[in-house]
Amino acid sequence: MHLIEEQHMPAAGSDILVIGGGKGGVGKTCFAVNLAIEIARRGWRTVLLDADLSCSNVETVLGVECDTRLDDFFYQKGAKSLEYVIRDTAYENLRLIPGTSGLLDVANPRYQLKVALIRELRKLGADLVLVDLDAGAHLNTLDFFLLAADSGVLVITPERTSIDNAFKFLRAALFRRVTRFYNSAEVGLLLKRCESLSEFIACVRESHALEDETREQVIEEMSALARSMRPRIVVNKAANVYEAKIAANILSKHVRQHLMIEPELLGHLYFDQHVSEAVNSGMPFVIGQPHRKISACIADMANRLGYF
């Protein structure tokens, strides 16, 4: 088995919070936009990146129109810079990097381009960069989630399908991480046959292709990769706090047991019919409906993240 170091990890700089979750329509974009505005209006220099490479819609939820987009970053020749694509918004301290136009050739940027993007994000001098991902577990989505591996947020709803998809998304992210770490076709093949990290570790244990010492080292490395991922769960569209806690507990238990990852609950958002009105009017609910319970939930999560 050929072991390589995890390469190209971005240097420290702006904090990054990547918002994913696997299932479409669970509320990732609404959560990202409202949290970004809440944190920005507390005085933190905040950047929102629409990294939904196929169907970006942060602009709509934020109520702005942009003429430069993420495509322009990927198309730049030579050294890449975000200077031409980042723009101010109507909200003080909040800048936006609009998503791509959905054209095919930038819907699938090379790995190095994604690394360059994350590196430039870190250099922006922001206090926080929020990254809104698309649905599904495509390689691009996983790579963005993993480039800030210790700061991913999984948005789910209390529905079983959403919990299942979040588990599968996290599993795909972890397996992608393990495959990249070992850069080995053997590992990739073995992983494809496994439903969980615990099953994979059992396969490695039984493998006769490895010396005892190597086997233990590999198991220790994989466990460390899993442990270093600390996803935070946000339960959206909850009827009440109990429903949210039950959904988060089901996901956490499953993830702990099968992926050896320890997630934590960041918070919940109530189902609120005003969210839809807020989207249609381009006036995010923390601005248009500051006194509703859902806006207080966003404020709680900003506090819990340490942006007082």
Ligand SMILES: Nc1ncnc2c1ncn2[C@@H]1O[C@H](COP(=O)(O)OP(=O)(O)OP(=O)(O)O)[C@@H](O)[C@H]1O
């Ligand atoms: N807390 C909520 N209460 C009621 N409706 C909500 C809530 N959050 C989001 N919605 C609605 O759910 C729909 C999907 O929201 P959003 O676009 O944020 O999801 P998404 O996860 O980003 O979707 P996609 O995967 O397509 O990017 C929107 O119609 C929005 O109005």
Ligand SMILES: [Mg+2]
């Ligand atoms: Mg979205």
